Amino acid sequence: METKLVIGLDFGTDSVRGLLLNPVTGEELASGVSYYKRWKKQLYCNPEKDQYRQHPLDYMESIDEVFRKLFANERAANVVAIATNTTGSTPVAVDANCRPLALSTEFSENPNAMFLLWKDHTATKEADEINVVSKKWEVDYTKYCGGIYSSEWFWAKILHINRTDDQVFQNAYSWMEQSDWIPAYLCGTDNLAAVKRNRCAAGHKAMWHESFGGLPSAAFLNAVDPTFAALSNRFYSDTYTSDQVFGQIAPYFIDTFGFNPATIITVGAIDAHHGAVGAGIAPYTLVKVIGTSTCDMLVVPASDQLPLVEGICGQVDGSIDPGMVGFEAGQSAFGDMFNWFKKLLLEPTRAIIGDQLSPELATKLDDAFFRYVTMEASQLPVTESDLVFTDYHNGRRTPDADFSLHASAYGFGLATQAGHFFKALVEAAAFGSRAILERFRAFHIPIENVIATGGIPTKSPYVVQVLADVMGVNIHVIDSEQTCALGSAIFAATACGIYPDVQEAKKAIAAKIVRTYSPDPEKQKTYETLYNRYKKLAHD
Ligand SMILES: Nc1ncnc2c1ncn2[C@@H]1O[C@H](COP(=O)(O)OP(=O)(O)O)[C@@H](O)[C@H]1O
Ligand SMILES: O=C(CO)[C@@H](O)[C@@H](O)COP(=O)(O)O
Numbered sequence: 023m024e025t026k027l028v029i030g031l032d033f034g035t036d037s038v039r040g041l042l043l044n045p046v047t048g049e050e051l052a053s054g055v056s057y058y059k060r061w062k063k064q065l066y067c068n069p070e071k072d073q074y075r076q077h078p079l080d081y082m083e084s085i086d087e088v089f090r091k092l093f094a095n096e097r098a099a100n101v102v103a104i105a106t107n108t109t110g111s112t113p114v115a116v117d118a119n120c121r122p123l124a125l126s127t128e129f130s131e132n133p134n135a136m137f138l139l140w141k142d143h144t145a146t147k148e149a150d151e152i153n154v155v156s157k158k159w160e161v162d163y164t165k166y167c168g169g170i171y172s173s174e175w176f177w178a179k180i181l182h183i184n185r186t187d188d189q190v191f192q193n194a195y196s197w198m199e200q201s202d203w204i205p206a207y208l209c210g211t212d213n214l215a216a217v218k219r220n221r222c223a224a225g226h227k228a229m230w231h232e233s234f235g236g237l238p239s240a241a242f243l244n245a246v247d248p249t250f251a252a253l254s255n256r257f258y259s260d261t262y263t264s265d266q267v268f269g270q271i272a273p274y275f276i277d278t279f280g281f282n283p284a285t286i287i288t289v290g291a292i293d294a295h296h297g298a299v300g301a302g303i304a305p306y307t308l309v310k311v312i313g314t315s316t317c318d319m320l321v322v323p324a325s326d327q328l329p330l331v332e333g334i335c336g337q338v339d340g341s342i343d344p345g346m347v348g349f350e351a352g353q354s355a356f357g358d359m360f361n362w363f364k365k366l367l368l369e370p371t372r373a374i375i376g377d378q379l380s381p382e383l384a385t386k387l388d389d390a391f392f393r394y395v396t397m398e399a400s401q402l403p404v405t406e407s408d409l410v411f412t413d414y415h416n417g418r419r420t421p422d423a424d425f426s427l428h429a430s431a432y433g434f435g436l437a438t439q440a441g442h443f444f445k446a447l448v449e450a451a452a453f454g455s456r457a458i459l460e461r462f463r464a465f466h467i468p469i470e471n472v473i474a475t476g477g478i479p480t481k482s483p484y485v486v487q488v489l490a491d492v493m494g495v496n497i498h499v500i501d502s503e504q505t506c507a508l509g510s511a512i513f514a515a516t517a518c519g520i521y522p523d524v525q526e527a528k529k530a531i532a533a534k535i536v537r538t539y540s541p542d543p544e545k546q547k548t549y550e551t552l553y554n555r556y557k558k559l560a561h562d
Pocket of ligand 1: 034357359485
């Protein structure tokens, strides 16, 4: 008998990453990455307006490319289940058949008819309005979302488009999260009512909660803005966790790649939530998924009845691990700050001597940058008079979302060099992480362990050591860079019945700890002073 295989697909900001796995041994048989082509050219984006949009064709083409890579030497017919995770909140306007408007000729070049990526902050004003109405309403719908509705989220983005693009508003039958649309596309679903919406995006980003009977009421949404009336009864009331089956794979994939028609697709979720499961999350262990941004994930048994933590991205039953309450917090820029610094320094050089730079030298400059500034930064002493930055280069996600904030710095002068700047940026990122840890502790939630995953922990031991020194905790790094896809594979293996539950699947498939970074006591002491300066700058 052929071995049954599962696939985990992780739709990140820039690319889709796929893993083909033997779910019994945990052996990875193939992996594949596909970068979004239009996104790579930054089409439909306008950073000056904080506008970041993704075309559905980018996802569709990348799925095909990843499948081609996974099946270079393996048979699609052996796959029994596929689970997916995506960024979020990344909603899109759809017609009555679940088709994003951008897939029609009329809207194919209209960014408002595409997916509004998580880091799109065009809806800041609309988020503020939702907060104002919610605080006056008979029930505060934001209470399970940390008490502050964010411009990164579902309703704020919908409202922004309702108001600013009449064509899209008139033609949108409803809206879907990317994490619901991808499973629907893989199943070829064209019936909106049949879409099994994921609890994770619904609870953290759309204010869904069992105690509210589902989503915020139509009366509430209409009080925020009358345009919501046109969408009344076109959303959902039930939600599902990723260990449940969404449907069977669509004929297109059976015909193109040779999948078995019985292959199941599971209910979706947001990337970091599956990443936490892939990293082997356990109660009171904070999993930090660190890349462009961070997502800080925690699970706690529902029976522990913890208080509502203010200023985070919410706490939702089953959003990470079914059967436990999943907490989400995070920073809206982490690696993105380092990338900003790299661009700041390298772009003028490239512009001035670009045409004289051979492709080899251009690549060398690009590849060597982080190595060089890391070497410079790591050799500098940590002193109480060091340069201090805040980490608000893309606003603040948590604690207490505020996307109107800008980064600031104190303490540079003529002697400041690139290494000092990079050191201060890494420390700023770590100060932001510490502020999140302190917010959990302020609500009496003890964090016993921290696991770091995502791209940065494996790329930069320096960054992880600074995190340990600033946060004052041991940080464990695991043996996989693909924990989000691995987490999805765990859900796939559970949903198709190979394992009875996620806990058992985790034992066989989740990543293992390979290195632990402990705080340096001397540096930890100095960082207390620098962190206090960060907090003062953050509040000025
Ligand atoms: N050596 C390094 N040190 C610190 N940051 C790095 C290094 N190499 C890459 N980065 C940062 O890693 C980020 C990408 O993280 P990654 O997890 O790979 O991607 P994504 O967030 O899209 O999933 C970029 O923002 C980049 O600035
Ligand atoms: O914002 C969220 C989750 O709330 C993520 O989807 C977002 O951070 C995606 O980041 P990555 O590109 O995976 O680093």
